[in-house]
Amino acid sequence: MSDDMIDVTILRREDHAAGIAVFELARPDGAPLPAFEAGAHIDVQVADGLVRQYSLCNAPGGTDRYRIGVLDDPNSRxxxxxxxRDFAVGSTVRISAPRNHFPLDPAAERSLLVGGGIGVTPMLAMAHALRASGKPFELHYCTRSRDRAGFLEELAQDFPEQLRLHFDDGAADQRFDPAACFAxxxxxxxxxxxxxxxFMxxxxxxxxAAGIDGGxxxxxxxxADIDTHGAAFEVVAKRSGVTVRVAEDQTILDALAKAGIKIPKSCEQGVCGTCLCDVIEGEPDHKDKFLSDEEREDNDQIVVCCSRAKSARxxxxV
Ligand code: FES
Incomplete structure (x- = not known):
């Protein structure tokens, strides 16, 4: 979690039929929030020691408020x-400044945005940004059924030309067919x-498989549901001058924390990238869902909340 947290007030809460609650957050005194770009997310402190990341889904550019959509997940941790349960209009919550690990590529001539379920939230900000820049795009929104889709009205209103809806329980010809879409x-x-x-x-x-290159x-x-267990190995924290042994059932993050080395962390599921560290020597065994294939091959970074080592050291x- 970021050290520089911002106190914000919940200005508005909309409960969509799909079990999605949409919150608008602003500074209590109305002062501007840090600017953000499409694809950015914020950390939200849910309770003491419990922080989650949510994509900003409002149009980038405005700094008066942030908007997030939160699915009431039955498998919630x-x-x-x-x-x-707890976030009501008028309450104060703590958030981080936006971070963006999912930016639009300015080199793209056309963009295909594909959101599954609540994964549509960053696509909303992206769609606004692409439309503002005059770049062509399609927004494919895939859900199990129409009644599990949030944001439907605003999507249909804001992006009538670009929106493609796909419901698993709908007619076969409207279901998402990635092979056909990417051919x-x-x-x-x-x-x-x-x-x-x-889905991802x-x-x-x-x-x-359609030959789209990783870039x-x-x-x-x-x-992500990642098995973090594996053979034991040694980690040298070069800047701290400490060496630790990472046991079979332990993560590098935990082993370092036990030795007094605190690495920033958030999701502890290998998806947010907060715990990313630079590798000086040795071969990581990447298990995260954060790094791209190219970044994995470089082997110069590791997500220490879940990845392990192929080398003994x-x-x-850090
Ligand atoms: S804490 Fe999120 S990737 Fe490690």
């Missing part, structure tokens, strides 16, 4: 459930994907 795409087309893990793996796999596939996972710049 406390985050979304707590927000749905023969010209080189200037970039793909942006966000949604549940299985499916869409990204189809994009790769044109942009994604942001918001949760890793030297980190």
């Amino acid at each position: 406390g985050g979304s459930r707590g927000i749905h 023969g795409l010209p080189a200037g087309v970039h793909l942006y994907v966000c949604g549940p893990t299985g 793996d499916w869409v990204i796999g189809a994009a790769k 044109r596939i942009h994604f942001e996972y918001f949760n 890793l030297v980190l710049d």
